[in-house]
Amino acid sequence: MSTRIRVLDDADLPAARELASADPVTNVFLLSRMTEGGLDRSRLGCPVHGAWRDGELLAMLHVGANLVPCGDPEAVAQLAGHVGPWRRSSSIMGRSDLVMALHAELSRRWGHPWAHTREIRAHQPLMAIDGQPAIACDPRVRRIDESDFDSYFRAAVAMYTEEVGVSPLDPGGSYSRHMRALVARGQCFGIVDDGRVRWKSDIGVAWRDVCQIQGVWLDPVLRGHGTSASAMAGVVSLCLRSHSTVSLYVNDFNTRALRMYRQVGFRPVGEMATVLY
Numbered sequence: 472m473s474t475r476i477r478v479l480d481d482a483d484l485p486a487a488r489e490l491a492s493a494d495p496v497t498n499v500f501l502l503s504r505m506t507e508g509g510l511d512r513s514r515l516g517c518p519v520h521g522a523w524r525d526g527e528l529l530a531m532l533h534v535g536a537n538l539v540p541c542g543d544p545e546a547v548a549q550l551a552g553h554v555g556p557w558r559r560s561s562s563i564m565g566r567s568d569l570v571m572a573l574h575a576e577l578s579r580r581w582g583h584p585w586a587h588t589r590e591i592r593a594h595q596p597l598m599a600i601d602g603q604p605a606i607a608c609d610p611r612v613r614r615i616d617e618s619d620f621d622s623y624f625r626a627a628v629a630m631y632t633e634e635v636g637v638s639p640l641d642p643g644g645s646y647s648r649h650m651r652a653l654v655a656r657g658q659c660f661g662i663v664d665d666g667r668v669r670w671k672s673d674i675g676v677a678w679r680d681v682c683q684i685q686g687v688w689l690d691p692v693l694r695g696h697g698t699s700a701s702a703m704a705g706v707v708s709l710c711l712r713s714h715s716t717v718s719l720y721v722n723d724f725n726t727r728a729l730r731m732y733r734q735v736g737f738r739p740v741g742e743m744a745t746v747l748y
Contacts, residue, residue, distance in 0.1 A: 474546060476553055479510045479521040479531060486528040487521070491541050495681045496599055496718045497566050497741050498541050501533060502678035520553050522546035532573075537562050540569040551576040558584040558748065567593060567744035574746050590636065590747045594723040598737035601716045604704035605736035612670070612705030615659040619668060623661060624650055626668040630688035635747065660706045662698075669693055670702045680715040687719070687728075700731045707735060 479487060487505060491498040508515035517535030521528050530542030532550040538560040540547040547569050554577060563570050571593055578586035615623050627650050631639040639646040653659050658674035675685030684706065689699050710717045720743040721728050
């Protein structure tokens with residue numbers, strides 16, 4: 472029977488959750504988005520396309536600022552035909568094999584708008600920890616509150632610019648609103664020294680017992696002094712108060728970070744990829 476493709480809506484939430492929750496650590500972004508905004512296009516802010524066969528949801532594709540695939544690789548490739556040539560997404564991210572296959576199919580179908588990239592990070596180890604850190608925690612690590620926001624936001628901008636290669640600042644102030652919302656929800660952690668944030672990380676997304684750490688940054692003047700491992704251990708310990716699994720993914724070429732995460736107790740559980748435009 473042929474595959475049928477359509478935009479999902481809230482009536483499809485049970486099937487979409489079932490598909491994504493088969494691997495909640497990999498799909499925590501999609502699960503978080505569906506929990507917050509459902510699948511109604513107007514409420515979510517973007518469409519999610521689904522591929523169906525014999526009444527079963529085989530794959531889905533979040534088509535927003537981030538293009539995020541999930542499900543059967545062959546069905547994901549079919550979804551590429553429904554994205555179109557006009558690229559509005561600034562990245563493709565998700566499970567490595569799906570991201571790379573989707574990028575190849577989008578490039579084949581639509582050419583330059585999707586083929587011309589700023590950077591492709593094809594191998595990003597996905598790591599997780601579900602118990603207390605293997606090393607001592609830095610006692611200075613704490614949740615960031617509103618009084619720390621200005622310094623924390625400067626650190627967040629520095630992290631993003633260093634990691635992604637472009638500034639997140641925009642005329643509408645969306646990045647500032649996003650970071651302020653994370654702080655308000657208690658999802659930001661840091662070491663603050665005399666009013667200045669020296670270390671930062673955030674719970675970028677979470678679903679039920681799984682959270683994903685993003686935005687890890689250490690003040691350049693403190694790098695190379697062994698601060699990161701104990702600080703990350705402190706973050707893990709705080710996250711485990713509300714989640715049973717703490718995850719993150721890292722560029723494969725960042726060997727120093729990989730060693731640090733292993734030292735803390737993270738183990739590899741998969742592989743992600745990111746295509747940046």
